[in-house]
Amino acid sequence: LAKTTQPISMDSYEGQEVNITCSHNNIATNDYITWYQQFPSQGPRFIIQGYKTKVTNEVASLFIPADRKSSTLSLPRVSLSDTAVYYCLVGDDYKLSFGAGTTVTVRA
Amino acid sequence: GAVVSQHPSRVICKSGTSVKIECRSLDFQATTMFWYRQFPKKSLMLMATSNEGSKATYEQGVEKDKFLINHASLTLSTLTVTSAHPEDSSFYICSARLGAGSIDEQFFGPGTRLTVL
Numbered sequence: 088l089a090k091t092t093q094p095i096s097m098d099s100y101e102g103q104e105v106n107i108t109c110s111h112n113n114i115a116t117n118d119y120i121t122w123y124q125q126f127p128s129q130g131p132r133f134i135i136q137g138y139k140t141k142v143t144n145e146v147a148s149l150f151i152p153a154d155r156k157s158s159t160l161s162l163p164r165v166s167l168s169d170t171a172v173y174y175c176l177v178g179d180d181y182k183l184s185f186g187a188g189t190t191v192t193v194r195a
Numbered sequence: 196g197a198v199v200s201q202h203p204s205r206v207i208c209k210s211g212t213s214v215k216i217e218c219r220s221l222d223f224q225a226t227t228m229f230w231y232r233q234f235p236k237k238s239l240m241l242m243a244t245s246n247e248g249s250k251a252t253y254e255q256g257v258e259k260d261k262f263l264i265n266h267a268s269l270t271l272s273t274l275t276v277t278s279a280h281p282e283d284s285s286f287y288i289c290s291a292r293l294g295a296g297s298i299d300e301q302f303f304g305p306g307t308r309l310t311v312l
Binding site: 129132174 | 229241292308
């Protein structure tokens with residue numbers, strides 16, 4: 088499984104856009120990039136998944152450059168309830184390996 | 196998305212006792228379920244892969260006799276922490292895989308907080 092590197096923490100304010108970049112230099116051809124969100128004392132929740140270029144859903148966008156060695160999760164107009172840990176995972180099968188994640192703190 | 200439940204959500208037990216945690220996929224059949232543990236302010240660590248009708252596959256360093264896993268049906272996997280000790284206190288999370296496919300077909304339960312006194 089490809090190793091991922093994310094910032095440990097990020098602070099933001101309500102209404103701002105939050106961008107979290109994940110580095111995965113050893114990503115393999117068959118690997119997908121998936122982001123999960125976890126609130127304290129809860130199981131992770133799937134946010135978005137992509138392979139290349141840009142993916143957008145109702146909660147986030149995922150930007151993947153052509154070389155796929157990094158990816159950026161974009162959370163538009165965050166609110167206090169978006170305070171959570173965000174994990175970037177890279178792999179091609181169902182066995183998930185969680186890194187340290189990024190703790191995003193949204194302030195009023 | 197699909198729903199995965201865990202029971203109990205919280206359990207406190209005495210050292211030396213065994214604790215069973217259930218993981219259920221409520222609205223889909225899961226041929227594969229996974230068990231993770233998470234210590235405070237740490238990431239999730241995969242403990243084992245639970246396959247319906249066969250023995251679980253444990254990750255390196257996880258004692259299979261300590262953490263018994265039974266996947267008796269397509270909707271239920273159980274994790275039994277045998278002879279629990281205080282160092283087993285942790286947050287245990289299961290996930291269930293919806294058929295074969297890509298990574299986003301894995302859904303997580305709400306977790307079970309185990310405290311061993």
